[in-house]
Every structure is written in structure tokens, then in C-alpha cells.
Amino acid sequence: MSLTVPAGTSLDPALVALYKDLHQHPELGFREHRTASLVAERLRALDIEATTGVGGTGVVAVIRNGPGPTALLRADMDALPVTEDTGLDYASTVTATGADGSVVGVAHACGHDLHTTCLLGAAQQLAGDLSSWSGTLVLVFQPAEELAAGAQAMVDDGLYDRFPRPDVVLGQHVSPLPAGKIAGHHGAAYAGSDSLRVRIVGKGAHGSMPQSSVDPVVMAAATVLRLQTIISREIPSTEVAVLTVGSIHAGQAANVIPGEAELQLNIRSYDDATRQHILDGVGRIVRAEAAAAGAPEDPTVTEFERFPVVVNDDDALARTFQAFGDWLGPDHLLDPGAGAGSEDVGILATSADAPLSFWLLGGSDPSLFTTGDLSDPALLKVPSNHSPKYAPVIDPTLSLGVTALVTAARAWLPARTA
Numbered sequence: 001m002s003l004t005v006p007a008g009t010s011l012d013p014a015l016v017a018l019y020k021d022l023h024q025h026p027e028l029g030f031r032e033h034r035t036a037s038l039v040a041e042r043l044r045a046l047d048i049e050a051t052t053g054v055g056g057t058g059v060v061a062v063i064r065n066g067p068g069p070t071a072l073l074r075a076d077m078d079a080l081p082v083t084e085d086t087g088l089d090y091a092s093t094v095t096a097t098g099a100d101g102s103v104v105g106v107a108h109a110c111g112h113d114l115h116t117t118c119l120l121g122a123a124q125q126l127a128g129d130l131s132s133w134s135g136t137l138v139l140v141f142q143p144a145e146e147l148a149a150g151a152q153a154m155v156d157d158g159l160y161d162r163f164p165r166p167d168v169v170l171g172q173h174v175s176p177l178p179a180g181k182i183a184g185h186h187g188a189a190y191a192g193s194d195s196l197r198v199r200i201v202g203k204g205a206h207g208s209m210p211q212s213s214v215d216p217v218v219m220a221a222a223t224v225l226r227l228q229t230i231i232s233r234e235i236p237s238t239e240v241a242v243l244t245v246g247s248i249h250a251g252q253a254a255n256v257i258p259g260e261a262e263l264q265l266n267i268r269s270y271d272d273a274t275r276q277h278i279l280d281g282v283g284r285i286v287r288a289e290a291a292a293a294g295a296p297e298d299p300t301v302t303e304f305e306r307f308p309v310v311v312n313d314d315d316a317l318a319r320t321f322q323a324f325g326d327w328l329g330p331d332h333l334l335d336p337g338a339g340a341g342s343e344d345v346g347i348l349a350t351s352a353d354a355p356l357s358f359w360l361l362g363g364s365d366p367s368l369f370t371t372g373d374l375s376d377p378a379l380l381k382v383p384s385n386h387s388p389k390y391a392p393v394i395d396p397t398l399s400l401g402v403t404a405l406v407t408a409a410r411a412w413l414p415a416r417t418a
């Protein structure tokens with residue numbers, strides 16, 4: 001049995017070609033030069049005013065269409081340092097120099113090429129039908145989502161001084177759900193994420209003379225274990241939070257006690273108080289373990305990446321999903337609960353003090369599923385975002401993604417009557 005797939009708009013061959021082109025030419029965060037110029041070129045061909053270079057490689061387009069509210073539609077454009085293994089005839093073979101100087105494969109393993117293409121498709125439809133709506137549309141093609149930096153870079157570059165400030169921020173992310181399903185969660189929908197670097201300073205010595213050392217390896221080990229007690233002993237069981245030590249480095253030889261150790265931590269949380277409690281706990285434990293060891297120097301804790309919690313506004317999400325329900329029927333809408341993944345789209349909303357409505361767009365082949373709901377066993381089998389095997393199925397995801405954006409925008413922009 002396969003699922004019924006609702007109708008989007010008909011599949012536009014020019015959009016399919018553009019999608020495949022973007023898919024074959026992925027670019028890492030803040031290097032989306034080719035992508036941005038293709039986006040701007042296409043917008044200008046539609047007679048839409050477009051500005052490039054916003055926050056590095058971001059593109060902003062504005063469609064002013066009379067009185068009414070301002071809706072911001074957002075897509076991200078960056079790819080990941082992943083070597084594609086989808087077997088598709090339009091798979092990426094691109095490589096680039098990664099952050100550490102090594103050569104890495106580059107792929108649109110998170111589907112941002114689909115987001116970009118869908119937003120261009122939505123721009124084409126809405127700009128081609130100006131007599132049916134009024135208000136202002138701001139189209140944001142954001143760089144560097146995967147680096148947790150693109151949204152903030154655009155805001156810092158004057159996004160809301162140079163372009164109209166929105167009354168609502170709307171956006172979507174393609175997901176492994178079957179195409180034809182749209183999912184959204186009210187309130188804290190995606191986790192806040194903090195990545196920290198902890199530098200522990202000890203005193204190096206010959207491996208045979210521990211009495212001359214302050215051993216940072218032992219300090220690091222004790223610190224890692226004690227950090228586990230923040231979630232297990234300090235956070236109430238009703239709160240969801242994660243603390244992972246994903247990297248630990250010290251020394252290079254068995255018979256040398258090194259002078260330093262470095263840990264990298266990732267923290268996931270869903271509210272500010274819990275986040276602050278965990279951050280305070282990390283600082284307290286790192287300092288206390290160093291003090292317990294008699295370290296010659298205080299350790300340092302540096303945050304190098306932060307995604308704030310993505311909070312969907314209750315009324316905004318309800319309004320958007322009412323429109324999706326009218327289009328798709330309620331059976332095609334899901335509430336996946338709060339996700340552990342992270343996104344920087346929330347920065348575009350909080351910086352404008354505007355409500356956010358952000359949803360997941362199903363992108364997997366519907367014929368692989370039986371029920372298509374969250375208990376469908378196929379969900380555990382289909383590749384997920386960031387996998388080298390991840391790529392959404394073009395038909396019908398592309399046309400559904402375009403229609404979703406148009407439907408969401410129209411839920412906010414008043415209809416014109418002749």
C-alpha cells in the first residue's frame with residue numbers, strides 16, 4: 001500500500017533543472033557564491049528586487065505589493081562537508097578544503113538546495129499573481145545555517161534596517177517523513193545547542209615521574225565523569241537536556257605526561273534556565289577539578305558555536321497549519337514533538353521580535369511507507385538529513401515545498417478582491 005500524495009503545483013521543469021544544478025554544485029557555509037548569484041539572477045529575471053552580499057553570501061529580495069503585513073520567507077543555501085553516496089545521476093562530486101585544511105567531499109546532505117529552489121518557486125508564483133494578495137514579502141536566502149552563523153550574520157549586516165521588518169517569519173526544513181506530510185510542533189520545537197571548548201592546563205613531566213607533574217589526562221578524565229552528573233543529578237527528570245563530551249585530546253606518547261588537555265562538549269537544551277544551569281555547572285566542575293588537582297592555571301571554557309532554541313509561536317503555527325490543513329487535509333499534518341536537532345532560523349524571528357512558524361516538509365518517497373505516521377517502521381530505514389545517502393525525492397517534494405511556502409505566505413497576506 002502506498003500513501004496518497006496530495007497535489008502541489010505541477011512540477012516545473014525549470015525548477016527541477018535548477019534544483020539538480022544546485023545539488024551538483026554544493027557550497028559550504030559562507031562560500032555560497034555561485035548559489036547566491038544563481039538565486040539573484042533568477043529573482044531579477046522575475047523582476048524582483050534582489051540584494052546580494054547580505055551577511056556574507058546572503059540574498060534578500062523584497063516584493064512590495066500594497067498595504068498589509070510583511071511576511072518573511074526563509075531558505076538556507078549551504079551544504080555540508082559530506083561525500084555524497086546517493087547513487088543519483090545528479091549526485092555531487094564536489095570537493096573543497098575543510099575547516100582543518102583537509103580535502104572534504106561537499107554535498108547537499110541536509111536538503112538546503114531544495115529549500116532554496118522551493119523559495120524561488122514560491123517567489124515566482126507570488127510575484128506572478130500580484131492581483132490576488134497585498135502586503136510585503138521579504139525573501140531571505142540565508143548562508144551558513146550549518147555553521148550556526150548565517151542568520152546572525154544577516155541580522156548583524158542590517159537585515160532589519162535595510163529591509164522591511166517582518167510581522168511573521170516563515171520557513172521549512174525537508175525531512176525523512178514521507179512526501180505529502182507536513183510536521184510542526186508548538187513552542188520549543190528544536191533544541192538549543194551550545195558547543196564548548198575546555199582547555200585544561202596541567203604540568204608536563206617524564207612519564208616515569210608523575211610526582212613532578214600535574215597530570216592533565218587524569219584531570220580531563222575526572223572532569224568528563226563529573227560532567228555526567230549535571231544532567232543525571234542536577235536537572236529535573238521532567239526536563240530534557242543532553243551533555244556530550246564529543247572530543248578529548250591530550251598528549252602524543254605513552255611515556256610523556258602532557259602539559260594540557262582539551263575537551264569539546266555539546267549541550268542540548270529547550271529552555272534558557274536549563275541551559276544556563278548546565279553552562280554554570282560546566283564552569284563550576286571544570287574549575288573545581290582543576291583546583292582539586294592543584295593545577296597551575298585556571299582552565300578556560302570557550303563557546304564556539306551556538307544555536308538558540310527554535311520556538312514556534314502558538315498562534316503563528318496554528319494559523320499556518322490551519323492553511324496547510326485546508327490544503328492537504330488534517331491527515332497529512334503531524335506533530336513530531338520537540339526535536340533534538342538545531343536550527344538558526346529562530347534568530348531571524350527573535351531579532352525582529354516577530355513570531356516564528358517553522359515546519360518540517362516530508363521529502364522521502366511515499367511508496368516506501370505504509371502508514372506514513374510517526375510510528376511507521378520505514379522512518380527508521382530511510383536515510384536522514386546529514387547522511388551521505390540523504391536526498392529528497394524530487395517528485396512530489398519540490399512542488400509540495402513550493403505550495404507549502406505559498407500557502408503559508410497567503411495565510412498572512414490578505415487576499416485582494418477585485
Ligand SMILES: [Zn+2]
Nearest residue numbers: 110146385386
Ligand atoms: Zn543540517
Ligand SMILES: [Zn+2]
Nearest residue numbers: 110112145173
Ligand atoms: Zn538543514
